Amino acid sequence: MAEDDPSVIRSLAVSPDDAVDAFVYSQENPGDAVLRVTPPFHGRMRARIHVYRVDDTELTGAVHLSPADILEDDVVAEYPRLEAALADADPDDADRIRERHAEAVAAWQDRAREAIAGSVTLETDDGPHRVELKRLG
Secondary structure (H helix, E strand, O other), X not given: OHHHOHHHOOEEEEOHHHHHHHHHHHHHOOOXXXXXXXXXXXXXXXXXXXXXXXXXXXXXXXXXXXXHHHEOHHHHHOOOOHHHHHHOOOHHHHHHHHHHHHHHHHHHHHHXXXXXXXXXXXXXXXXXXXXXXXXXX
């Protein structure tokens, strides 16, 4: 049935805030945050942030997009990693490092909101399907 086939999608509208927030959530918390598209599918769709612990795509027919695929590669690579900073630090400096990390993440989020990729590949039953990303806002 065509309404259950994501290969009919030509473009996805994406909120930069949703893409950035989903990426940060997945870096800093247990569970996963994705951009989710749910059936019925049609040419133009809206991808929304979705946080989960159990992947229900088989049950719902939804398509989950990794926020790392929505953001440009160089911005993803520049995400400030707290673990790396803490690993090399004196334990007495941990609070100061966490504060600097929070500031670095906020600055990264500002940059990342401007770094939405132009397209993304959806995995379908018929193979990969490239769709255009349309920035909301």
